[in-house]
């Protein structure tokens with residue numbers, strides 16, 4: 001009887017083929033969508049005062065979630081922890097990747113066909129992403145269900161029992177071309193907590 005141990009290697013320098021490369025969105029984070037229980041009001045993902053519970057999302061730092069290594073932002077206090085591209089927002093994504101995976105969600109309904117531009121050294125490629133509402137019972141666009149909470153934090157009661165999700169959204173990229181950055185088009189629904197690249 002042989003047991004197989006699945007080992008995930010996080011290579012922050014992102015030098016080896018197949019390695020997982022956490023991107024750094026810090027400069028573009030603007031939405032605090034995570035709250036602790038005391039007080040439950042330090043956040044608001046949906047515009048109605050409800051947030052992801054801080055103790056049910058990955059801890060800040062480099063974390064392996066699903067098959068990606070993500071740079072999880074500060075989830076304490078009023079620190080911003082999501083990129084919410086109310087206007088088009090460009091983030092650095094330097095490397096040769098076979099795919100990017102977003103740790104993302106959406107509020108006030110599904111975020112369907114949000115424009116995304118992949119900026120390669122030799123030209124741009126336009127694509128789209130679709131992300132299910134955070135409270136969707138199951139992913140509507142084939143996303144991976146990476147984080148499922150037992151409820152939300154906020155509101156007059158402090159918590160509720162509505163499960164909300166962080167989805168894994170895969171964006172194929174060309175491993176034969178040098179990616180430099182990614183632009184998320186304007187959307188009042190999508191929110192991205194972290195992005196990982198898989199080195200091609």
Ligand SMILES: [Ca+2]
Nearest residue numbers: 034042043077
């Ligand atoms: Ca917060």
